[in-house]
Amino acid sequence: MSFDVRYTRTAREDLVRLYRLLLEHDREVAARSLDAIRKSADVLADFPFTCRKADPNNPFVRELVVPFGIAGYVALFEIEDDRTVTILAVRHQREDDFH
Template sequence: EFLLDRAETSEDLDRTQAAIDAVRATATHRLAITPFSFRKAAQNPAQRELIIPFGGTGYVALYEMVSVSKVVVLAVRHQREEDYH
């Protein structure tokens, strides 16, 4: 929603939708296969971060492994941002 709220032109909306689609597709695919293989987040041993390439930079998805078969994405931020909102 944050990206959609900031889009001002139709080109912004197209780029925003492409970013959202890339985040969803990458997170769904990679977390379904190997959720334990990504870097650990500092706060909680059950939390990890998935790097999602997009354009020249990308996004970081913070997720928690609730069980062996369940992963919950807690937040997504741009790689240039300092922290999750």
């Protein structure tokens, strides 16, 4: 079974924000970071249940850890049904929490 992976408006805004932060320092690193997030999100199409639970009371809300450099990113997502995974937010691992 393969899932369709969607992004909410908030998640897309997060990606733009994270890209712009890196773009100020290094264009190539900024592009590689988005590529790493995209490639990791592709895994959700086949294996969303392998990611860690974000809420112990809801097995359908999970976090995808995206390694990048010395830290990385975390994508909060929800398995909506047997065909759809929606990425709700993306943050850098050093940020306090999802907003």
